Amino acid sequence: MKKILILLILLTYSFCNAQKISFDYDAAGNQIQRNWCITGCHSKTSNEIPKEIADLKPEDLQKFFPEDEISYYPNPIKEQLYIKWELINDNKVTSLEMYSLNGQLVKSYTKLENTNNQTVTFGTYPSGIYTLLLLYTNGEQKSIKIIKE
Incomplete structure (x- = not known):
């Protein structure tokens, strides 16, 4: 039995x-x-291999906010997320904070005023939804949801 x-x-x-x-x-x-x-199902993205950051083209990057020309690649991610920004009116990104779905601060990147990109490593974090928060010199904040497979 x-x-x-x-x-x-x-x-x-x-x-x-x-x-x-x-x-x-x-x-x-x-x-x-x-x-x-019913059987033999495959995900559309399962065979896609993410490009290396050095191989990215402008059309590969997804737009974050068009007025500031902030873009990122890929989403959903497996290992690394590449974020690039070209800000207007001398407004600079001061820091980048990554939060888990329950609001816990997972990682913080500071002193970004002199750069225009950042690579965020997600390899050791569990699958789920994360929020990236960009903090600007003028006090503004912008966020984006990232899915980690």
Whole structure:
């Protein structure tokens, strides 16, 4: 009886994990397609290998805030996030703070006034959603949500 129960649990588990639903969206965020995959499902991004920072092109970077030309790559991430900024009106980024989903400060980068980029390493942190907060010399703050796979 135990063997049958274990077999039934394993079959149920494998069947549940074999099914996936994927969605495609247009540029405005509207759902345009829904696919149901029963077996042999693969993530669209699972085969993508993140580019090295030295190999990035301007079109690879996602825009953070268009008025300040802040961009980042990649999101979602596995190991490292590259952030680059070109600020206007001599407003400079003084520090960058990374928070976990529960609001705990995870990492802080300070004294960034003389640079225009930062590499944030996520390799040792668990999967989840993180918030990056950029602090400016004029007191402004801007945040972005980053997903760590």
